[in-house]
Structure formats: C-alpha cells, structure tokens
Amino acid sequence: MxxxxxxxxxxxxxxxxxxxxxxxxxxxxxxxxxxxxxxxxxxxxxxxxxxxxxxxxxxxxxxxxxxxxxxxxxxxxxxxxxxxxxRVCFPGENREALLAARRAGWTLGVVTNGDTAHQSAKIAAAGIDELVEAYVVSEEAGHEKPDPEIFRIAALRCGLDDEELSERLADGTAWMVGDHAPADIAGARVAGLDSVWLRHRRPWPQVTFHPTLMADALPEAVRLVLERQPQPQSRRPLRPGTPAQPSERDHQRERPTGTNPSPRYSGSPGAVAVNVATRPAS
Missing domain, CATH: 1.10.150 (DNA polymerase; domain 1)
Known part of the structure; x- marks a missing residue:
C-alpha cells in the first residue's frame, strides 16, 4: 500500500x-x-x-x-x-491530481499544523476529506511537523501498521508533498519519507537538507511521484460521500494526548488518532 x-x-x-x-x-x-x-x-x-x-x-x-x-x-x-x-480554494487541477494518484493505487493522507476545528473545516469545505483516507491536525494529534511522530500517526490512520510503514520507507513508496521547507521537507526527511517541495517561484532556502524532488505545482509533484515508482496495484476508490475521519473527535480536545479514540486502530498509545492537522496559524 x-x-x-x-x-x-x-x-x-x-x-x-x-x-x-x-x-x-x-x-x-x-x-x-x-x-x-x-x-x-x-x-x-x-x-x-x-x-x-x-x-x-x-x-x-x-x-x-x-x-x-x-x-x-x-x-x-x-x-x-x-x-x-x-473562501477556501481547492483548484480543479489539484483535485484531478489526487484522483489520478488514487487510480494509480496510492493511499492518500493530509498532514497539517494548526487548529483542529479550523483546519478540519477547510478540508471539509474543499471536499478533500472525500478524496483522502485520513488527515492529521497537529493540535489534536499532540505533535506538529517536523516531528516524525505526526507522519507516523498519518500512516497509521491511512491503514498502514508499523511494519508496513517500514516496508514503504525502505522501498521508496512513502512520500510527502509540501511547500514549507522546515515543516514539510525536513519533517519528511527525519521521518524517513521521500519528499517533493512545491517551489511557488522561490529558490530552495536550506543548505543542510534537500527534498527528493521539486515541482512548480501540485499536479507536477504528483506526476513526478507516479513516474518515479512502479505502478502499484489499483485500489478500490472511496465510496462517494465517505469522508476521511475524524468526526466527533475534532471536538474532544479534553482527551489526554496518547489515548486511542478510534476502534479502527489498537496499536501503541499515541499512534492512533484520526485526522491530525498541523499549520500553526493559517
């Protein structure tokens, strides 16, 4: 996967x-x-x-x-x-890129820093929750990018256990796409993921680490990832109208960090929240 x-x-x-x-x-x-x-x-x-x-x-x-x-x-x-x-804007070409990745057999997730309610509302308003398996928001997760744990949480919510995640990291089929070098690209690197940095007409700002690939826009980033790897077996698409989780968990902030609210996962403590977002302000 x-x-x-x-x-x-x-x-x-x-x-x-x-x-x-x-x-x-x-x-x-x-x-x-x-x-x-x-x-x-x-x-x-x-x-x-x-x-x-x-x-x-x-x-x-x-x-x-x-x-x-x-x-x-x-x-x-x-x-x-x-x-x-x-005012949320989810460009049609970005939507098509996600659909293309799903058709090619990739499991999709979102990892974002920020306020859970605010980030979740934007994801829902854009309809992204119907295109991805899960998402993670830093406030709810108790970890924010570039902490490797938030990427692990995302993988678990997307249905990978630790062994499967290790296999994906080893064979180069675990990727992160983002525009922020310290959070997205450094975070991917310390978590062991390959990465694509969205340039947005900017030069690469760091000297101590670099992304695996660079792209001018999201559709190009997805295309580069798909071209880089052998095509995996096609996945069954999400049922129409079936959003990624969390649901009521967005409103359960009093829950101590490290608890496991989801019946879907029963692994180690702290590894099983659903939908964690991580942008500090936005």
Whole structure:
C-alpha cells in the first residue's frame, strides 16, 4: 500500500489567495490605503505567524490598544477563520491530481499544523476529506511537523501498521508533498519519507537538507511521484460521500494526548488518532 501524504495550506488549497481576499475586505471596511495589503501580507508570514501576534500587531498599527485591542482580537480571529473557510480554494487541477494518484493505487493522507476545528473545516469545505483516507491536525494529534511522530500517526490512520510503514520507507513508496521547507521537507526527511517541495517561484532556502524532488505545482509533484515508482496495484476508490475521519473527535480536545479514540486502530498509545492537522496559524 504505497503512501502519499500532503500538506494542506498552499499545497492542496490556495491559502494565500483566500488570505488576500480577506485582507482586501479588512482594508476596505476600515478605509485603509491599499498599500496596507503588502504590510499585512508580510506580517502574515504565509500563515506561519500566530493569529494572536498578527492581530495584535495590526490593531496596534491602526491605533487600537489596551482592553479594546484585546476584545477586538478575539472577534477578528473568529471572523477571520470563518472567512477563510468560506473562501477556501481547492483548484480543479489539484483535485484531478489526487484522483489520478488514487487510480494509480496510492493511499492518500493530509498532514497539517494548526487548529483542529479550523483546519478540519477547510478540508471539509474543499471536499478533500472525500478524496483522502485520513488527515492529521497537529493540535489534536499532540505533535506538529517536523516531528516524525505526526507522519507516523498519518500512516497509521491511512491503514498502514508499523511494519508496513517500514516496508514503504525502505522501498521508496512513502512520500510527502509540501511547500514549507522546515515543516514539510525536513519533517519528511527525519521521518524517513521521500519528499517533493512545491517551489511557488522561490529558490530552495536550506543548505543542510534537500527534498527528493521539486515541482512548480501540485499536479507536477504528483506526476513526478507516479513516474518515479512502479505502478502499484489499483485500489478500490472511496465510496462517494465517505469522508476521511475524524468526526466527533475534532471536538474532544479534553482527551489526554496518547489515548486511542478510534476502534479502527489498537496499536501503541499515541499512534492512533484520526485526522491530525498541523499549520500553526493559517
């Protein structure tokens, strides 16, 4: 069972496009100059700056301080997350790439850092949960990329046990595709996976590690993986309308890390949560 894992933001979905749309509305509502778009985009850091830091800095810049700032931060964060789900963009060519990988016999999963409810809502809004076997969000998993454990959790949720995962790592049929070098590519490397880095018109930023492959866009990344490996036996497609898990587990954050809420898996503690996402801010 070959395994192909994906990052969510700016890999499967165009997170920055949704952010730019939200930013345009934010500026228009406050009658701010359009030049503030660039300032806010820089502060955003591609979603890797926490929303607390982002909104505190933004409100301070626009003259809101003290208790009023703290009150507006909570309100703006909630509005922002709702807007980002409404504006989620899952390009058709990315959907087709996932379908092609499934037809070729690959098991698909998502590994993302971030807030469980927010990331899960974006996955559901895009319909990605119906195309992958499982997904993992860092908050719920208790591990975030580049921690190797979150990749192991993803593999287990996708139906591989530890022995099968070791076999896939050994024969080069376990891959990670992502756009963020420290989280996605370094994480894949320390977990033993091959990787494809999405360039997005950027030079490779690291000197101590490198991806297995580089691609300009997700469809190219998937094509490169499929071309690199012998075609595995075709898998039975997911039943229409059958989403990847978790379901109610997204709302069970009081559960101690390391417990096993899923009847599907009964392995070692901490190895069996379903759907773990991992982008810190987004």
């Amino acid at each position: 070959p395994l192909l894992l994906f990052d969510l933001d700016n890999t499967l979905i165009d997170r920055d496009r949704a952010f730019r749309a939200w930013t345009a509305d934010f500026i228009a509502e406050r009658r701010l100059p359009e030049s503030e778009l660039d300032w806010l985009a820089t502060l955003d850091g591609g979603g890797y700056v926490t929303r607390q830091v982002f909104f505190r800095a933004a409100l301070t810049r626009y003259g809101v301080t003290g208790r009023a700032r703290e009150e507006q931060m909570a309100e703006l964060t909630a509005q922002y997350r709702e807007a980002m789900v409404e």
